[in-house]
Amino acid sequence: MxxxxxxxxxxxxxxxxxxxxxxxxxxxxxxxxxxxxxxxERLWVADPTPAIAQLDGIAASISERGEGLMAARQVATSSSRVIDGLMERSRGAETVMYTIVSGGSLRNVANNFGIFHHEITDWNPGVGLDTDLPAGSKVVVFQHKAGARSESIGRASAGTLRDGVPMLEGPGRVLRANRFKLWGTASTVNRMDWVLTQWAKRYPERQLILVGNLSLRSGGKVTPHKSHQSGRDIDISYPQVWDGVEEIHWEKMNTHNLDREQTWDLIDLLVGTNAISVIYVDYELQRLLYEYAKETNRYDDVRLKGLLQFPDDASVEGRIISHAPGHVDHLHVRFLCDSRDTQCVDG
Incomplete structure (x- = not known):
């Protein structure tokens, strides 16, 4: 060529x-x-909708980009044995650890959390179910299943929970329920974690909020509740008039011990998630909140009417804060169905 x-x-x-x-x-x-x-979607990533994503500090609670461990003292009773330990999770991980302080066994821990014995032995290979574990032993108590996503199914009063995730200790709270009743959907746990973390961040000198029952790991009937069946309900304490010293307990609220300002602050954080279905507050306590809001010009009449049943009849529907018997010593918070939970029924 x-x-x-x-x-x-x-x-x-x-x-x-x-x-x-x-x-x-x-x-x-x-x-x-x-x-x-x-x-x-990791264990605590709960479909961060625009409304949630815009909230101050949401990245630290929902995005899994936060660093470090959330840990707090927890005393749990299983059968007749007391296990004193630390709960922790890595924000980038899908494993929940329990650190035993004073001794226990995998069986004790499993019974306390409401998890199957074969699960806890699978998560902790080489450790016998009844092996005595010394103080400082770290036990895996939850491992996210690949591809699993928590889902609320049915109504709060007639439903179930699929792939529930545990509520853990963290800023602004003290868990005061049996561990096997502290499971919820990822969105419920995320949003409540954000509310309580913001409570601690904004009001560092204030009392911790007591966290009561959520749901069983798989949902269904939770004694003594009619609801709490599908992972979207959570009981928390009212902020109390507090001397800054005495330990906080569940107390029946009245005109003398209800901290009205702090209760409104807590409600504002809850409502700020834009994901509240209802907050059950005793009707008489609604009156105290209404009077305080009027006296301090905290809200105008239009806003109050959208929030409270009071001064209208307790049977009026459509208000965020509604009356239900048995809520004089705690607020009952119910979150809306997650947008992806197609079998979930609000209400």
Missing amino acids: SGTTVRKWIGPFLAAVAMVVSIGILVVSIVESHERKPDA
Whole structure:
């Protein structure tokens, strides 16, 4: 082949090679970008809707980008044995650890959390179910199943919970319920974690909020409740008039011991999630909150009417804060169904 012919074809040939290489790079880039999906929904990622994502500090509670461990003292009773331990989770992980302080066994821990014996032994290979575990032993008490997503099914008063996640200790709270009654949907746990973390952040000198029952791990009937069956209900304490010293307990609230200002502050945080179905507050306590709001000009009449049943009849529907018998010593918070929970029924 002559030099002229070679020069004639070398240019188009190199151009074709460059095009093939470019196409190859493009294909690889497309494949890689397709495979590089955002982090899969982790244990506590709860469909961060725009309303939630805009809330101050939400990244620290929902996005899993926070650092460090959340840990707090917890005393749990299983059968006749007391287990004193620490609860912790890594925000980037899907494993929940329990650190035993004064001794126990996997059986004790499993019974306390309401998890199957075969699960806890699978999560802690090489440890016998009844092996005495010394203080400082770390026990896995929850491991997220690949591809699983928590889901509220049915109504709060006639439903179940699929792949529930545990409520843990953290800022602004003290857990005061049996561990096997402290399971909820990821969205419920996330939102409540945000509310209580904000409570601690904004009001660091105030009392901790007591956290009572949520749901069983798989939902269903929770004694003594009619509701709490589908992972969206949670009982919390009213902020009390407090001397800053005495330990907080569940107390029946009245005109003398209800801290009206702090109760409104807590309600504002809850309502600020834009995910509240209802907050049950005793009708007489609604009166105290109403009078305080009027006296301090905290809200205008339109806002109050949208929040409280009082001064209208306790049977009036459609108010965020509603009366139900048995809520003089705690608020009952119910979150709306997650947008992806197609079998969930609000109300």
